[in-house]
Amino acid sequence: MQALRRLTVLTSTIRPIKQRSRAMATVAPSHFMATSGETEPVWVHTEPYSNRPKFSQLKQNTSADVCVIGSGIAGIQSAFELIKRGHTVVMLEARDAISGESDRTSGHLASALDDRYIEIAKLHGEEGAKLAADSHKWASKHVGEVSKELGIECEYRQLPGYLVSMYDRQTQGKDHDKDVKDTIKPEAKEATNSGVPSDFREGYAIKGWDGKPDQRDATVFADQATFHPTKYLVGVLKWLKEQPNFTCYTQTRVMDVKEKGIELLGIGKKTVVVSTQGGSEVECSDAIQATCVPLQKLSVVAEMEYNRTYCIAIKVPKGYVEDCLLYDTAEDYKYIRLTHCDEQNDYMIVGGCDHKVGQEETTGRFAELEKWTRERFTKAGSVDYAWSGQVFDPVDYMAFIGLNSGMKHTYIVTGDSGNGLTHGVLAGRLIADEIEGLPNDWGKLYAPSRKASLLKSAGSILAHDVQIQTQYKRFLQSDIKDIEDLQPGTGGVLNPTLKAPLAVYKDDEGGVHKFSALCPHLKGVVCWNGLEKSWDCPVHGSRFSKDGICITGPAKAGLSPVDEDGRAMQAEAIKA
Numbered sequence: 001m002q003a004l005r006r007l008t009v010l011t012s013t014i015r016p017i018k019q020r021s022r023a024m025a026t027v028a029p030s031h032f033m034a035t036s037g038e039t040e041p042v043w044v045h046t047e048p049y050s051n052r053p054k055f056s057q058l059k060q061n062t063s064a065d066v067c068v069i070g071s072g073i074a075g076i077q078s079a080f081e082l083i084k085r086g087h088t089v090v091m092l093e094a095r096d097a098i099s100g101e102s103d104r105t106s107g108h109l110a111s112a113l114d115d116r117y118i119e120i121a122k123l124h125g126e127e128g129a130k131l132a133a134d135s136h137k138w139a140s141k142h143v144g145e146v147s148k149e150l151g152i153e154c155e156y157r158q159l160p161g162y163l164v165s166m167y168d169r170q171t172q173g174k175d176h177d178k179d180v181k182d183t184i185k186p187e188a189k190e191a192t193n194s195g196v197p198s199d200f201r202e203g204y205a206i207k208g209w210d211g212k213p214d215q216r217d218a219t220v221f222a223d224q225a226t227f228h229p230t231k232y233l234v235g236v237l238k239w240l241k242e243q244p245n246f247t248c249y250t251q252t253r254v255m256d257v258k259e260k261g262i263e264l265l266g267i268g269k270k271t272v273v274v275s276t277q278g279g280s281e282v283e284c285s286d287a288i289q290a291t292c293v294p295l296q297k298l299s300v301v302a303e304m305e306y307n308r309t310y311c312i313a314i315k316v317p318k319g320y321v322e323d324c325l326l327y328d329t330a331e332d333y334k335y336i337r338l339t340h341c342d343e344q345n346d347y348m349i350v351g352g353c354d355h356k357v358g359q360e361e362t363t364g365r366f367a368e369l370e371k372w373t374r375e376r377f378t379k380a381g382s383v384d385y386a387w388s389g390q391v392f393d394p395v396d397y398m399a400f401i402g403l404n405s406g407m408k409h410t411y412i413v414t415g416d417s418g419n420g421l422t423h424g425v426l427a428g429r430l431i432a433d434e435i436e437g438l439p440n441d442w443g444k445l446y447a448p449s450r451k452a453s454l455l456k457s458a459g460s461i462l463a464h465d466v467q468i469q470t471q472y473k474r475f476l477q478s479d480i481k482d483i484e485d486l487q488p489g490t491g492g493v494l495n496p497t498l499k500a501p502l503a504v505y506k507d508d509e510g511g512v513h514k515f516s517a518l519c520p521h522l523k524g525v526v527c528w529n530g531l532e533k534s535w536d537c538p539v540h541g542s543r544f545s546k547d548g549i550c551i552t553g554p555a556k557a558g559l560s561p562v563d564e565d566g567r568a569m570q571a572e573a574i575k576a
Contacts, residue, residue: 072102075290077428104389114418152235208321306541315381358538474525
């Protein structure tokens, strides 16, 4: 279900979105230290960046039982589980705390998985589907338990989830009936069999859907949940900061993770050394790469697809729309949920419109989401927030959580497959269990070294690899013919004949800044993302701020400046 969504890009005729009323003026360099895009997610409405805990940069060597790399939900939850079990933990973050994709999600805590149990069972069997359900159900409830234990008010609540047809009962009756027969009813049966109580309700429509499109009939999933993700993460991180066995360093970019020593047949013990860009090292017994995608060349990196995804937050009167999670069956599927706005209104978060990173135009997505929403919910008000994020989709639907292939003490968490929040939470328990040598049945489902389900997906992997290889065509392409073609506040790749391609950014005052357009990961030529004002690699999804700072891996470092203006701009961003 998280496969590539191909949409016709619509020209927006809607009024400007309030929170983006800067008229596309470029934000300060420090903005990309707090989040991974130019736009702002709805979560800052009640939890501003200024509320997040602050930490210093690592400037000397240190040691711990476990080094956690990354301060999103997977990293914070892993640290929480380990700290509670008595381990010493050092957390490293390349930018500010909680600056990655965890603050750009839609806040779903679902055991009704995006990829659907009817598909999961085909690749992982009935046992695998039950393990998936069990682990995500646990994660969803665990967030509620932790928020209660630590006294975190994060809007956590359980609610129903609904899967509805993408087709209109009145105008697309045959397609609607087929969709119900082939997908919606079977998913109710398979989800229930896997352990997620579900039932099909003929003619059901959620409260508030009062527009013309008639997509009634739904599979109803019990005991789903939602919350305010950054309120939760800020609360847990503040608790961690108070613990004597926890230390966090920000503005500390990890460049390498190596295992040293000899460990064979239970004899000897390897040590993990985590090296940073500033030269400092962390020596530890185990390391966890909780970085969205591991900082490595291939392996699991080649077994995932990388997609951009979009959300809007639109005002609706309190009590107008049922408090629920809702998804339709389209490949470019839409989904909704609610979060607090003010005394009179909630925000309805509406998301979807995914596409491969760096391979399609980013504009027009918000207009599509707004149009879809207003057709169905006639009392919807203003769109106040609109943002995009990134999802990492394994070809066999399950995240990669556990020991990295070929390693004995280095663990990874990647492949959210649209359910990154619950994947991150369950990863904390699973990896803590594996570090302590405790049995956990989830391990065989999520093991990065698994083979059977990936072999069943060999065709998808091959097709994906072929498609990725075609992206190197950008070595023969140039986005602009001349730097003068660029408008202030925009960028583009200039590919001069017989010279290396340049990523050229023109700031709001007309100053020109040049960087290498080659992604440091595998030398793909980046593309300009006009919505987020970032450089996005179409090969394996690495992303860089307009200043060339790496904001999403698998690249470890940023784009190299090639002129003094580029160097000055990047230095200012790093200093910020």
